[in-house]
Amino acid sequence: MSKILLLSVVMSAAIWSTNASAEQEHFRHMMFRESPYAPYRGIYPMDGKDTEKAVHYEFSYDDEGRVTRISHKLDDQTVPLHGGFDTFIWFAPEVRIAYSDGQEVHTYYGTDGVQIHAHGQVWRAVYSLDADGNRTSLEFFDKDGAPSANAWNITRYEWRPSEDGHIFEKRFNPAGEQEKMRPVLEFYEVKLEYDRDGKLSFMRNYGLDHTPTNNSSGAGIDRITYDLNGNFIRWQVYDKDGNAVEGNRPMVHLGEHLYDDKGNKIGMRGFDRHGVRMPFSWGAIMEETSYNQQGVRIAFRSYRPDWSLDANFAFDYSKDLSRQLSIKSMDANGQLKDDPRLNGGAVLQFSQDDAGNIVRTFKRADGTPITSDDE
Template identity: 30%
Template sequence: MNYRTYAILLLTLCVSLVTFSQNSTDKHYRHLRYNHVSPYIKLAGIYPISAKEALNSSHYTFTYNKQNQLTEVTNYHYATERRHPLASIGAYKTVITYNGNQETRVYLYVNGERVPNDRAVFKEIFTLDKKGNYAKLEFYDLDDNPMESNWGISNYTWKSYKKMIIEQRFNLKGEAKNLSSYFEFGTTGMTFRNDGTPIGKYNLNEDFEIVNNSAGVASYQDTYDENGNHVKYTYHNKEDDLVINPSGLAIGIKIYDDKGNYIKQQHLDTNGKLLRERDVPNNQNIRLSSIASKKDSLEIKRIALGYLKALQELNPVLMDEVLNDSLNKVTIGFNRSIRKEVVTSISREKMIENATDWNKSGTRFPPDPNNQITILDIYHRMATVKLYSDNWVEYLHLIKLDGKWTIINLLWQHKDVNRYPY
C-alpha cells in the first residue's frame, strides 16, 4: 500500500469516526459471546453494563449506526482471556463498513495503525447472499493482496443445505483445509439456535453425510446458558454417542462467576466421570499472595548468601545450585574506545568457573568475610534482596521454579564509589 492510499484510508476512517459520533449508539458488554465454531457466527456481546460502569470495568464497546448495523467494536477488555483465532479479536478497534452485499472489517491499534487480528490477517471481507446471510469470507494483507490466516485458510464459503449451513475452507492454492490446524474436520455442517448460538458442528463427506474423522469424532456440540455463557461442549461419533476426543475428553464443562468471568474448567469421560479440573485465572477475580513463609525467607537468604560463599569458599557446586539457567548478571563498566560508561555482563558459566579458581590465593576476601543480607520484598514466587559485603553492593532478583529458589537477575557495583569517575 503506497503512502497516498494509506493517507486516504486514514482520512476516510477519521471522517467515518466523526460521522459515527453524530449518528451512532454505543452499547457496553463485559464479554464477547464465546465462539470456537466458525467466523460465520456474528459478533455479539454478553453481560451488558452501563456507560458509567464501563468506565471502571474491563469490557467491549459495540457501536451501531442508525440502521442498527455494527460499525465498531472497541476492545477495552483487559482480562487474561485465552487468545483464540475464532473466540477473540486481538485488536484495540475493529472498524466495520458496508458496501452493497459486502461487509469489510479492518483492525486498528490505539494510535490508528492497522494491525492483524487474532487470525493474523489485516482485512476481512464478508460477502452476503440475497437473504443477508454470510456466503463467503476472504482474508487480505496490508496491500490488499489475498493472504492466509494462521490456520492456513484464505477463504471460507457457506451455503444452506437442509437444516445445516455447510462450511468449506480453502488456502491460496484452492486446496481444502480442515476446520483448524489442530482439529480434523473437512467439509462441515453447522446447526444454530434462534439466538444465533451454535448447536453442533458435523464432519461431512462429499455427499454431506455425517461421518467420523480418523479419531472417531463426527461432531462437537455446544450448550449456552441464559446469560450467553458457553457452559458445555461434547464430542460424538456419527451415531451421536459420546466419544473421547484427541485431547482425552468427551465432555467439557465451563464454570463462570456472577459477572461472566470463566473461573473453572472440568473434563469428563463418556460416562460423565470427572477426569480432571482446574481453576482458570483472570484478573477480574484476583487472589493476592499471602505473607511469605519462614521457610521461604530462610531459603532466600541461603541462596543469596550462597552466591558469595561459593566465590569465597571455592565451591562451584554451590554456585551452580544458586544461579538460575537464565541468569543475567551486570555491572557498570567503562568503554575506553568510545569514552563512555556501559553495562557489562558476566555469564553463568563464567561465574561457575570463578567459583573454581577466582579466590585460589585466598586473598580476594578478608579471613572473616562480612556478608550482610536484607530481603527487601517477597511476593509469591519473586523476591528482591540486597547484599552488602566487603567488596560489593548488589541487588538480586530471585525466582521460585518447581519449588526451588534461584538467582535470576544480579546488579552489582563496587562498594568503593571512588572507583567510578562520577
C-alpha cells in the same frame, strides 16, 4: 426462506444490538463463536457508569442499527485483550466494520487506533453477501491487498444452506485445498446448526467428501450448550452416528466451563462418556483462572490427576492496563519456579524497544537471563 437463512438476515441487521437505535452499548463479554459465519454478540450488558471500573466491549452502531465498531476498553481507553477468552476469531483490541452492496469489510486496530494485521496476516476480512444479506463467503487480504492466510492457514471460508435450513461451511488454504477448522480441530466441511436464538448448538463433520465422517480421534459431532447469560458452558463429543466418545484434542466426552457471577471463565474440567472426571489430553484434571476487580486475568493454575499443582502462572500489567509487564511461574508456595512453558525460565518480561516493538526476556528463578545460546 429457510429459518436459518431468515435468522442470518436478522442477525446481520439487528441482533448485534439489544436496541437498534442506540449509538453505543457496552458488554462485559462476547458470545462464543466457533465460526466467523456468526456475528459478534455482546453478553452481560453494562451500565455506562460501570465501564470505568472493568474491561468491557463497546459496540458502536450506524443509523440502521448495524455494528460499525467494537473496542475492548477500560473507561474510554482502548486496552489490549490480555489473554481474554472472548474474541475468538477476532484477536485484536478493536474491529471496525464497513458495509456496501454485497460486502461487509472488517479491519483491525491496535490500542493506538493504528490498523494492524490480526491473527496472522489478516489486514482486511471481506464477507460476500447474497441479495438477502446472508453471508456466503469470507476472504482474507494482507496490507498490500494480496490474498493472505490467518494463523490457522485459512484464506477463504465458504457457506451454503443445507436442505433442512442449517449451514454448511468449508475452509480453504492458500493452495486451494480444504483446511481443518483449526490446527487442533480435525473437522473439514462442517454442518453448523444454530438454535432459534442464533447460538451454535451442533457441529457435524462432513469430512472431505460431504459425508458424515469421524476424524482420527473418533469424533464426528460436537454439541455446544449455553446458560441463560449466553455463556458457553459445555461441549459434548459424539461419533458420526451419535454415540458418545472421548475425542477431539481434549480427548474427553464432556468439557465444562465454569464462570463467576460477572461472566469470567474461572475453570475448566472434563468427564468421560460415563460422567466420571478425567484429565484432558495435555494432562490437566482441572484448570483455574483468577481475575482482578477490573476483570483482567491475573493468575492461571492447572492440576494433575493426583491434584498436585502442574502450572501456576501470574500475569502482571501496567496500572492503566495498556501493557503486559510479565508472566511468572511459581510453585505451590508462591516461589519462582523454572518451567519449560516459559522457555525453561521462571519469568518472561515484556518491554519495548525504541521502535515500539515488544521485546521478550526470559529469566531463570535465580534471576539469570536465558540467552539465545541457552535456548
